[in-house]
Amino acid sequence: MTAVATKARSAATTAASEIGRAFALGLEVLRLLPRRPFQFEEFLTQAWFVIRVTIVPTALVSIPYGATIALQLGSLTQQVGAQSFVGAAGVLATVQQAAPIATALLIAGAAGSAMCADLGARTIREEIDAMRVLGVDPIQRLVVPRVLAMVFVAVLLNGFVSIVGVVGGYSFNVFLQGGTPGAYLASFNALSQLPDLWISEIKAVLFGFVAAIIACYRGLNPRGGPKGVGDAVNQSVVITFLLLFLINWILTTIYLQVVPPKVG
Amino acid sequence: MGAEVVVEGLTKSFGSQNIWRDVTLTLPPGEVSAMLGPSGTGKSVFLKSMIGLLKPDSGKCVINGTDIVQCSERDMYEVRKLFGVLFQDGALFGSMNLYDNVAFPLREHTKKSESEIKRIVLEKLEMTGLSGAEGKLPGEISGGMRKRAGLARALVLDPEIILCDEPDSGLDPVRTAYLSQLLIDLNAQIDATILVVTHNINLARTLPDNLGMLFRKELIMFGPREVLLTSEEPVVEQFLNGKRLGPIGMSEEKDTAQMAAEQAMADAGHHHGGTEDVRGIVPQILPTPGLPDRKGERRRKDRVMQILHTLPPAAQEGIIESLSEQDRQRYGVRPHQMTGVGGAR
Numbered sequence: 001m002t003a004v005a006t007k008a009r010s011a012a013t014t015a016a017s018e019i020g021r022a023f024a025l026g027l028e029v030l031r032l033l034p035r036r037p038f039q040f041e042e043f044l045t046q047a048w049f050v051i052r053v054t055i056v057p058t059a060l061v062s063i064p065y066g067a068t069i070a071l072q073l074g075s076l077t078q079q080v081g082a083q084s085f086v087g088a089a090g091v092l093a094t095v096q097q098a099a100p101i102a103t104a105l106l107i108a109g110a111a112g113s114a115m116c117a118d119l120g121a122r123t124i125r126e127e128i129d130a131m132r133v134l135g136v137d138p139i140q141r142l143v144v145p146r147v148l149a150m151v152f153v154a155v156l157l158n159g160f161v162s163i164v165g166v167v168g169g170y171s172f173n174v175f176l177q178g179g180t181p182g183a184y185l186a187s188f189n190a191l192s193q194l195p196d197l198w199i200s201e202i203k204a205v206l207f208g209f210v211a212a213i214i215a216c217y218r219g220l221n222p223r224g225g226p227k228g229v230g231d232a233v234n235q236s237v238v239i240t241f242l243l244l245f246l247i248n249w250i251l252t253t254i255y256l257q258v259v260p261p262k263v264g
Numbered sequence: 265m266g267a268e269v270v271v272e273g274l275t276k277s278f279g280s281q282n283i284w285r286d287v288t289l290t291l292p293p294g295e296v297s298a299m300l301g302p303s304g305t306g307k308s309v310f311l312k313s314m315i316g317l318l319k320p321d322s323g324k325c326v327i328n329g330t331d332i333v334q335c336s337e338r339d340m341y342e343v344r345k346l347f348g349v350l351f352q353d354g355a356l357f358g359s360m361n362l363y364d365n366v367a368f369p370l371r372e373h374t375k376k377s378e379s380e381i382k383r384i385v386l387e388k389l390e391m392t393g394l395s396g397a398e399g400k401l402p403g404e405i406s407g408g409m410r411k412r413a414g415l416a417r418a419l420v421l422d423p424e425i426i427l428c429d430e431p432d433s434g435l436d437p438v439r440t441a442y443l444s445q446l447l448i449d450l451n452a453q454i455d456a457t458i459l460v461v462t463h464n465i466n467l468a469r470t471l472p473d474n475l476g477m478l479f480r481k482e483l484i485m486f487g488p489r490e491v492l493l494t495s496e497e498p499v500v501e502q503f504l505n506g507k508r509l510g511p512i513g514m515s516e517e518k519d520t521a522q523m524a525a526e527q528a529m530a531d532a533g534h535h536h537g538g539t540e541d542v543r544g545i546v547p548q549i550l551p552t553p554g555l556p557d558r559k560g561e562r563r564r565k566d567r568v569m570q571i572l573h574t575l576p577p578a579a580q581e582g583i584i585e586s587l588s589e590q591d592r593q594r595y596g597v598r599p600h601q602m603t604g605v606g607g608a609r
Contacts, residue, residue, distance in 0.1 A: 122358070129317050130355035134369045134417075135345040137337075 022217040025139070029147050029213065032140045039145045046149035050111040054157060058106050062161040065102055066168030069093050073169075074177040086173055087184035088191040094165035096196050100203040100248060102165075103158045107150065107207055108240035112215035115146060116236040119219025120229035128220060138220070147212040154208025155201055162200065193262040199255045206251070207244050214240045265559070266294040266457030267328050267346055267424040269314065274323035274333075276306065276313055282481055283309050287323070289476060289486040291425075292567060294560030296451055296458040298468050300492075300503060301478035302512050307461040308352070310478065311429050314459075315347055316340045327425070345373065348423030348456075352430050354414030356402035362389065363398035366417045373421065388416040392446065407434040412443075419450070425457045426450070432464040440464060444471045444549055452551035452558045465504055465542065469493060470549050473564045477503065479512070487575070488568050490586075493545050494578035500543075507538035545582040569595045 070090055077086045119142070122128055131138045173179035218236035222228035269291040276283045283306040291297050301307045312318045314325055316332045324331050330343050356365045366385045370376055376384070389395055392412040402410055411431065418426060428447070432440040444467055451458055462468060468475060469489075476486030479499050485492055492500060502510025509530055513522065530536045551558060565587075572580055584597050592598055 125358065126351045126353065126355035127357055129312070130349070130351055130357075130414075132317060132341075133315055133344055133347055133349045134372065134421075135341050136369075136372050137341060 021221075022214060025143070025217045025220075026209070026213045028139055029144055032137075032144050033148075035140055035144075039141055042142065043145040043149050046115075046146050047152055049114070050107075050149055050153040051156075053110045053114050054106045054153065055160075057110055058102065058157055058161060059164060061102050061106065062099075062164040063168045065098055065161075066090075066094060066165030067172045069098060069165070070169035070172040071177070074173055074179065083179065084183045085187050085190065086179055087170070088187040088189070090169040090173070090184075091166055091188060091192045092196065094169060095162050095192060095200050097248075097252070098165055099158050099161040100200055100207065101245075102161045103154055103204050104207045104211070104244040104248065105241075106157065107154050107211045108215075108237055108244060111150060111153070112211045112240050113233050113237050115150070115212065116215040116219040116233045117229060119216055120222045120232050123220055123222055124225060124229060143212075143216045143220075146216055147209060150212035150215075151205050151208035154204040154211070158200060158204035162197075191262060195255075195259045199251065199259070203248060203251055206247055210243050210247065211240045214243065265424075265455050268293040269425060269457060269459075270324070270326045271314070272324040272326075274310075274313060274320050274325060276309060276318065276320045284478060284481045284483070287478075287483045289483060291457050291459055292474070292560070292564065293457050294451070294455045294558075295473040295564050296447065296460070296471060296560070297474040297476065297486075298460045298462055298472035299476045299478060300463060300468055302503065303463065305478040305481075307478055308429055311349075311427055311459070311461050315344060315349060315427065345421065346424045348418030348421065348426045350411070350415045350418050350426070350428040350431060352433060353407070354402070354410035354412075356410055356413055356417070358402050361399050361401050362394060362405075362413050362416075365402070365413060366398075366420055369417065369421050384420055385416075388419050389413075391419070392416045393442075408436075408439055411435065415443075415446070422454055423456055425459070428458070428460045428462075430462055430464075431460060432462055432467055437466065440467060445552065447471065448549050448558070449551050449555055451560060452555045455559050457560075463503075465506065469504075469542070469546050473548070473560065479503075488564075488579065488583065489548070490545050490579040490582040491575055493543060494576070494582055495543070496578075501541075504543055505538040505541055507536045509536045509538075545586060547586070565591065569597075572597075 070086070073086050073089050073093070074083075077083050077089070119128075128138050128142075131141065170181075170184055173184055174181050215236045218232040218239070219229075222232040271287060271289050271291075274287045275285040287310065299307055299310065309318060313320045314332070320333055323333060325333055327343055328346065330339055332340060332343055335343070356362070357368065360368065363385055366388055367381050370381045370384060386395070386398070389398055392415055394409060394412055394416060397405060397409065397413075402413070405413070411434065415428075415431075426447075431443050431447070435443065447458060447460070448471065450456065460467070460472065472489055474487060475489045475492040477484050477492060477500060484497065484499065485495065493504070495501070499511045502512055509523075509526055511518065511523070526536075568583060572583065575583070581599070584592065584599050587595070587597070
């Protein structure tokens, strides 16, 4: 076997085993979920921490995001002469796609990176080893509450983005594009239905879970010193983005196949 | 009494790089042992393997009947409760102050009331000379204080085995001496088995009952301190005296050509780096007067006298000389009397 082939093979093996170990961490977290004592204090601290680093950017992202969708839909519906449906399309787009994606970006970019950096710094200072030696399982003590906090906040954020996005879309449509409030509100639930909200929240739960697992996995396994922590944070954000968009695509595909569209 | 640690044929590699192989030793219960070795010989890796933070490739490490190489994660966490480990930098939790750091194991593992926890924590902090610093965060104190706080935290659960990873690094000689005294006092008080990993010669000469040395991926010896301190082995002599002449090089090992070149330079009058020959047995430090006698020391004396005839002559000589008149009568030995010639393990 040539040197290049050997190298490529070992790189592939490393990548596969990394994925496997991250997956194993996910399973381990699920297994430890019912284990008492539940670290309620850590959960609250972490949830508050995640909210603190995401809430302002989320609001700031979702207003222009909702507005962009409103503008795009507004001009599009105007061209085909279906202005009365702009509200319906706006809600559908925001709740089903925009909100989970904005949540994913903020959960991975703002909360995941901070979580990964925190755990990474603790790992290289041997705090995690010390915890294991003191007979405390860091997965139960640190990772489980973090994952739950991330899921919890992701669901909340998703709702938050949906509301801000829809309100933003309404405002832009009515105040800037000369849409009529009546038409917007009347068509509000013409296309969207309750399962749209469910799939949106299911996405948020999965996004929160995956983002937290990747952040914790990379944070607990940085390679070599402080620079390794920087690399780990960077990788965790990139990997999480890739995974979340992939999951979004798969879930959307399944959802569109399984749930019949509501014909307005 | 502290727990016995039996290590058999332990081997560890990182990828294709072998760290050490076939390490076999027994840490006798309640005795203080030290592991010497040049930087980079895997002393810390050995320590981490003993507590299951790293998984050895093969071999056994049996503590209280549990082989931590093979046992389940759950058993591992049980066994770890027997350990108190002092990490190189203390490994304190950066987000908690010293008090909460030291209280952490008590809050996690015991149902003690806060007032009881407070009593124990303050006692341990006082023991390690940290009274008054309990409100400080680890980032606000010196490396020596972090180390002592790490020791205080390792002690709160009354461990049966205490492992110290380079307790002297970053400490001045006086504080190192105080720390050695603290370890001996602890041993006298709770009879814990102690293993210290170090390359501080002064500490290695005065603190432990048993000494070992790791070099060239192997445990080159482990046994009563007298054996290593009187050893004729070139690598031991070089290490104890801190000379450049000998088998240890800047990058762990050196070849014969370089050894010959350095010998020639030294013969021509170039300084070899060492000062004087510090081999030979010096008295071991004793518990502070007023504390109970070390039970481990008594057990060790019996154990060593039983294997005396298997030790090298210089070590036998040293051991017999260090005995009191009473003990010599008890064991029926006298100085300058060889009981047989054996080899070092």
